[in-house]
Amino acid sequence: MDILMPQLGETVTEGTVTNWYKQIGDAVRADEALFDVETDKVATEIPCPVSGVLAEVLVQAGQTVKVGTRLAVVSTASDANASPAAAPEAARASAREAAHTATPSVAEHPERGAQAFAHSRAHEQDAAARADARAVAQSTDARPDRERKLSPVVRRLLAEHGLDATAIRGSGRDGRVTRDDVQAHLARQEALGVMEATANARSAVPQVTSPLPPGEGPGVREAGAKPGERVVALNNIRRRSGAAMARAWQVVPHVLQAVEADYSRIEQARRAKQAAWQAREGFELTYLPFLAFAVCQALTRYDQLNARLDADTLIVSRRVHLGIAVDLNHDGLIVPVIRDAQDRNVAALAREIRRLALSARSSKLKPDELSQPTYTISNSGVFGTLITAPIVNPPQVAILSTDGVSKRPVVVESPEGDSIAARPVGVLAQTFDHRAVDGAYSAAFLKELKRIVETRAWIEDIV
Amino acid sequence: MAELTYREAVAAGIAQEMARDERVVFLGEDIGAAGGVFKATVGLFERFGPRRVRDTPISEQAIIGAAMGAAMTGLRPIAEIMFSDFFGVCWDMIANEIAKTRYMTNGQISLPLVIRTANGAGSRFGAQHSQSVENWAMAIPGLKVVAPSTPADVKALIAAAVRDPDPVIVFEHKSLYAVKGEVPDGETVDTLGSAKVLHPGKDCTIAALALMVPRALEAAARLQSEHGISCEVIDLRSLVPLDTRTLLASVEKTARLYTVEENPRLCGWGAEIASIVAEEGFWNLDAPICRITTPHIPLPAADRLEDATIPSVDRIVETVRRTMD
Numbered sequence: 001m002d003i004l005m006p007q008l009g010e011t012v013t014e015g016t017v018t019n020w021y022k023q024i025g026d027a028v029r030a031d032e033a034l035f036d037v038e039t040d041k042v043a044t045e046i047p048c049p050v051s052g053v054l055a056e057v058l059v060q061a062g063q064t065v066k067v068g069t070r071l072a073v074v075s076t077a078s079d080a081n082a083s084p085a086a087a088p089e090a091a092r093a094s095a096r097e098a099a100h101t102a103t104p105s106v107a108e109h110p111e112r113g114a115q116a117f118a119h120s121r122a123h124e125q126d127a128a129a130r131a132d133a134r135a136v137a138q139s140t141d142a143r144p145d146r147e148r149k150l151s152p153v154v155r156r157l158l159a160e161h162g163l164d165a166t167a168i169r170g171s172g173r174d175g176r177v178t179r180d181d182v183q184a185h186l187a188r189q190e191a192l193g194v195m196e197a198t199a200n201a202r203s204a205v206p207q208v209t210s211p212l213p214p215g216e217g218p219g220v221r222e223a224g225a226k227p228g229e230r231v232v233a234l235n236n237i238r239r240r241s242g243a244a245m246a247r248a249w250q251v252v253p254h255v256l257q258a259v260e261a262d263y264s265r266i267e268q269a270r271r272a273k274q275a276a277w278q279a280r281e282g283f284e285l286t287y288l289p290f291l292a293f294a295v296c297q298a299l300t301r302y303d304q305l306n307a308r309l310d311a312d313t314l315i316v317s318r319r320v321h322l323g324i325a326v327d328l329n330h331d332g333l334i335v336p337v338i339r340d341a342q343d344r345n346v347a348a349l350a351r352e353i354r355r356l357a358l359s360a361r362s363s364k365l366k367p368d369e370l371s372q373p374t375y376t377i378s379n380s381g382v383f384g385t386l387i388t389a390p391i392v393n394p395p396q397v398a399i400l401s402t403d404g405v406s407k408r409p410v411v412v413e414s415p416e417g418d419s420i421a422a423r424p425v426g427v428l429a430q431t432f433d434h435r436a437v438d439g440a441y442s443a444a445f446l447k448e449l450k451r452i453v454e455t456r457a458w459i460e461d462i463v
Numbered sequence: 464m465a466e467l468t469y470r471e472a473v474a475a476g477i478a479q480e481m482a483r484d485e486r487v488v489f490l491g492e493d494i495g496a497a498g499g500v501f502k503a504t505v506g507l508f509e510r511f512g513p514r515r516v517r518d519t520p521i522s523e524q525a526i527i528g529a530a531m532g533a534a535m536t537g538l539r540p541i542a543e544i545m546f547s548d549f550f551g552v553c554w555d556m557i558a559n560e561i562a563k564t565r566y567m568t569n570g571q572i573s574l575p576l577v578i579r580t581a582n583g584a585g586s587r588f589g590a591q592h593s594q595s596v597e598n599w600a601m602a603i604p605g606l607k608v609v610a611p612s613t614p615a616d617v618k619a620l621i622a623a624a625v626r627d628p629d630p631v632i633v634f635e636h637k638s639l640y641a642v643k644g645e646v647p648d649g650e651t652v653d654t655l656g657s658a659k660v661l662h663p664g665k666d667c668t669i670a671a672l673a674l675m676v677p678r679a680l681e682a683a684a685r686l687q688s689e690h691g692i693s694c695e696v697i698d699l700r701s702l703v704p705l706d707t708r709t710l711l712a713s714v715e716k717t718a719r720l721y722t723v724e725e726n727p728r729l730c731g732w733g734a735e736i737a738s739i740v741a742e743e744g745f746w747n748l749d750a751p752i753c754r755i756t757t758p759h760i761p762l763p764a765a766d767r768l769e770d771a772t773i774p775s776v777d778r779i780v781e782t783v784r785r786t787m788d
Contacts, residue, residue: 153718156746173788179718179749 001050003072005065008039008367015039016064016236017071022054028074035061035071036363040240042334042370043363052076063192149176157182162233237332245391255439256389258429259446261453263405266290267424269458277462281351285462287426288324288379289350291402293461294452296320296342299375302445306374308395309436323373323396324353326360334360335393337373346461377402387427397436400449401429428453464647470503470640472614473579476621477504477541479650481511484539487625490517491526491543491579500545501581501640523549527556527578534576535564539625547582547596547634554599561630562605577624578632582610583674583725584757584773585638589764593637595725595757597672598732600632601702607655608702610634612676614644616700619653627655636673656704660713664695667719667783670710670736672699675723675774682779690784702732710736711744718749721783723774728756755782 005015019036022028034048056073059065150158150165154177158165161182168185170177225231234242270285277285299306299320307316322341326334336356341349359365376399378390384404392399405426412421428449432442467475481487489507491499495518498505508516519526523544530542544550550557557578565573584593600608609624609631611617617635624631661676662683671679676698683694695713699706714720720740722733737752755774763769 151718151749152746153749176788178788 001052001074001076002070003034003048003074005059005067005069005071006037006046006367007067008037008042008044008370012039012067012370014064014066017059017061018043019061020057020072022048024054024057026054028052028054034074038236040236040244042237042360042365044365044367045363048074050074050076060192062189149174151176151179153179154182157186159231161186235332237328237334241333244393248391248394252392252394253434254389254392254431255434255442256429256431257439257442257446258387258427259450260425261428261450262410263287263424263426263453265454265456265458267405269462272459273462281354283354285350287381287405288377288402289346289353290458290461291428291453292322292324292338292341292349292353292377293344293346294449294456295375295377295400296322296344297452298445298449300342301448302441304437304441305398305430305432305445307397307436308372308374309397309433310395314397314436317374319374321371321374323376323393324356325376325378325390326357328361334365334370335373335376336360336365336369337371339368346458347463372396376400381405381426387429389429390431392431392433394433396433398430398432398442401431403427403429464645466643467614467618467646468640469614469617469635469642469644470499470501471505472618472644472646473503473621473635473640474505474507475646476618477507477625478510479618480539480541480622480625481507481515483650484625486537486539487541488515488517488533488538489541489543490519490529492519492521492545494518494543499543501635501637503581503635503640504543523553524556527553527561530576530578531556531561531564531574534574534630535572539575539577541577541579541621541625544578544580546588546592547580548591548594550580550596550599557600557606557630557632558603562603565629566605573628574630575625575628576630577621577627578630579621580632580634581637581640582634583636583638584762584769585674587764587766587769588637590761593762593764593769595634595673595727597634597702598726598730600634601732601735602730605630606703607631608634609655609700610636610673610702611700612636612639612671612673612698614642615646615651616653616659616698618646619651620655620700622650622652623655626652631655634673638674639677642677656701656706658700658706658709659698660695660709661698662694662696664693664717666693666717667721667787668695668697668710668713668717669721669723669779669783670697670699670733671723672702672732673725675725678774678776679723679779681776682783685776685780686783689780690787692783692787694783699732699736705736705739707739707743711740711747714740714744715747718747719787720744720748720752721779722752722754722756723779724754724756725773726757728754728759731756750786753782753786755779 008015015037017035018038021033021035028034028048028051030049030051031047033045035046037044037046052074054072055075059069059071148165154165157179163182163185165177168177168181171181172178266287274285303316304314306320307314319340320342322338323335324338326336328334336359338344338349338352338356344352356365356369359369373396376393376396378388378399379402380388381402381404384406387403388401390399390401403426405424407422408425409420410423410425412419428446430442430446477489481489489504493500494504495508495513495516519529526542526544530540533540544553561574561576582597583595586593597608597610600606607627607629609620611620621633624633662680664683669679669683679696683696686692686694695717697709697713720737722736724731724733726732731754733754733756737754740748740752755778757772757774760772762772
C-alpha cells in the first residue's frame with residue numbers, strides 16, 4: 001500500500017517529512033505512528049493506515065513534497081501473497097538494519113576501548129562496562145545536547161544552523177557527533193533543497209542558538225550577533241505564520257472596536273459550578289467557553305462576520321467553525337478549529353477547547369482540526385491584558401480578542417438609585433476587515449455579544 | 464635551481480649577505496679555516512678573509528658580547544654558538560642585554576645581529592649537546608626566533624635575519640645538516656614570521672618545526688595511505704613572530720590540531736600555540752588539541768633511548784590515528 005503526503009488543512013499544499021519512526025524492514029501496526037509531518041500550520045504525527053512491513057521509503061526525512069506525493073510503501077499480508085519479492089526484500093532490509101546498529105566502533109576497532117581508558121586502574125575497570133554500554137548504544141543519541149559530548153565546533157555549527165544534535169547520526173567514539181557528521185547532515189539537507197535548517201517546532205522553549213553565555217566568549221560569534229546579543233532561530237511555524245501575518249497586515253484594512261463587558265453572570269456560574277466541574281472533568285472552567293458560546297450566538301445574528309472575502313463577494317457561512325488561537329509555550333501560535341461550534345453547548349465547548357489546546361501543544365492535531373476557521377478568538381486574558389488588537393487572518397473577515405477580566409468599580413442602576421459595585425469586567429476587542437463590513441455592523445455585533453455575556457443565565461448552562 | 468645540503472645552504476646564506484653588505488661579519492668557534500664543526504661555514508673564511516670571518520676563543524660570552532658591541536657600533540654581526548645548549552652561559556648577555564637594548568635606550572640603539580646555533584637531537588651527543596631550546600629563546604621578549612627545516616628556507620631565513628634591524632636567533636638543526644634540497648639560484652630572502660603549509664589536508668592540522676617537519680610530512684603520507692586521514696602539515700619556521708593567521712585558518716578548515724615538538728613538553732612552543740588556538744579558534748575545534756613532544760626529561764645519549772624520546776614518525780602516526788575519532 002502506498003503512503004501519501006496527507007492534506008493537512010484546506011490551504012496546505014505541501015508538507016515536510018521530519019522524521020520516520022520506522023526503518024525499512026520494520027513491522028508496523030495500523031494506527032501506529034509512522035512519520036512526522038511539518039507544514040506551515042503544524043507539526044503532526046501521522047499514523048500508519050494499515051498493518052504490514054515498511055518496504056520502501058521514497059521521501060527521506062527533511063524533504064518537502066506536495067500533498068499526495070508517494071512517501072513510502074507498506075507491504076501488507078495481501079501484498080506479500082501477490083508479490084513474492086516483498087518478503088525477502090523486507091528480510092534483507094532487516095539484516096541491513098541489524099548490521100547498521102551493531103556499533104561499528106567496537107566491532108572494527110577492538111583496541112580502542114583498551115587504549116582510551118587504560119590511563120588508570122579505575123578507568124580499566126570502567127572500560128568493560130563502557131564497552132558493554134557502547135554495544136547497546138543507539139547510533140543516534142537521544143540525550144539532550146547539554147548532556148552530550150559536543151565539541152566547540154559542533155556546538156557552533158548546530159547553533160548557526162538551528163540544528164538539534166539528536167537528529168544527527170554520530171560517527172565518532174561512543175556515537176559522538178563530529179564536525180564532519182554535522183557537515184554531512186547539512187550537505188544532505190542542502191541537496192534536498194532545504195536551504196534553511198528547520199528548528200524543531202516541538203521544543204518547549206525557543207531554540208536559543210548561542211552556545212555562549214550572552215555577551216561573553218572569544219572572538220568568534222554566530223553570524224548576525226553583536227557582543228551581548230544572542231540569536232534565536234525562528235521555527236517553521238513562526239516563520240510561516242509571520243509571513244502570513246505580514247501579508248494580512250499589508251492587504252487588510254484593519255479596524256479595531258472594543259466594548260467593556262460585565263462578566264458577573266459568567267463569574268457567578270463559574271463560582272457555583274467550579275468544584276463539581278473540576279471533580280468531574282479534571283480541569284478548570286475558564287471564561288473562554290462561555291465567550292465562545294456567546295460569540296456563536298452573536299454570529300448567528302451578525303453572520304457577515306462569520307464569512308470569507310472572495311474577490312468582490314462575501315461568502316457567509318451558515319456554520320461557525322471557530323478558531324481558537326493557542327500559544328505553543330511562546331514558541332509559535334496555532335489555531336485549531338472547533339467544527340460546528342454553533343451546535344455545542346458551553347460544557348461541550350469547554351471540553352473541545354481543552355482537548356484542542358492539549359493536542360496543539362503536543363503536536364497531535366489532526367488535519368481537519370486545522371482547516372480554515374470562519375471566525376477566530378484570540379485569548380490573551382490569562383495574562384491580564386487590557387486590550388489586544390489582533391490581526392485578521394484572511395480570508396476570514398474578523399477576529400475577536402478576549403482580554404483580562406478583573407474587578408472594577410461599576411455603576412449599577414436600579415429603581416432604588418445608582419450605586420457603585422465591584423464587578424468582574426473585561427474588554428472584548430474585535431478587529432474587522434473594512435472591505436467586508438462597516439463599523440456600525442461590527443459595533444452591533446459587539447453590542448449583541450456584550451448583551452449575551454451580561455444577561456444570559458449562564459448558571460443554567462453548566463450542569 | 465641547485466641542490467644543496469642544509470649545511471651548504473647555511474654557508475650560502477651567510478655568503479650572500481656578506482657579499483651584499485660589507486658590514487656583515489661572522490664570528491664563532493672553529494668557523495674559519497675549519498669550516499665549522501658541522502661544516503656549515505665551509506668556504507667563508509677563504510672567500511671573505513680573516514677580518515670578516517673570525518675564529519674566537521672557546522668563550523660563548525665573549526662571542527655574544529663581541530657581537531653585541533659590533534652591532535652597537537654599526538656592524539651587522541652573525542655570531543655562531545656551536546651547540547644551542549651553550550646558550551646556558553650566554554643568557555645574561557642575550558636575555559638581559561641584547562633583547563632589551565632597543566627598549567632601554569628608547570630606540571636610540573638597535574642591535575641588528577644574528578645568533579646562529581646548532582639545535583636538537585639525533586646525534587647521540589647526550590644531555591648537554593642535544594637539546595632543543597627554541598622554547599627558551601621564545602620566552603624572552605625582544606628576541607626573534609626562527610628554525611628552518613629545509614635548505615631553501617635556511618638560506619633565505621638567515622638572509623632575512625641578517626637584514627632584520629633587531630636580534631634574531633636562528634636555530635639550525637644538527638640532524639638536518641646533511642639533508643639535501645632544491646635552493647633557488649641567486650639572492651633569496653624570506654619573511655620572518657611566515658609559516659608554510661607544506662601539505663594540504665582536511666581532517667587535521669599538524670604544526671611542526673625544524674626536524675619535526677620532515678617527520679610530520681612522512682607521517683601525513685602514511686596516515687593518508689594507511690588510514691585515509693588527510694593531514695595538513697604546517698612548517699611554522701618562525702616562533703617569534705608567529706604566523707597565527709596561517710595556523711588559525713588551517714584549524715578553521717580541519718577543526719583539529721596536533722603539534723609535533725622536539726623541545727621538552729613543559730612550556731614547549733606547542734603549549735603557546737595550543738593556548739592561542741584555544742583562545743582564538745575554540746569554536747572551530749572538534750577535538751582537544753594534542754601535543755606530541757619529547758617528554759620532560761634530560762636527553763639520553765644511548766641511541767635507542769634517544770630515538771624513543773624524540774617524536775618519531777611512528778609516534779605521530781599512532782597518536783593521530785588513535786585520537787581521530
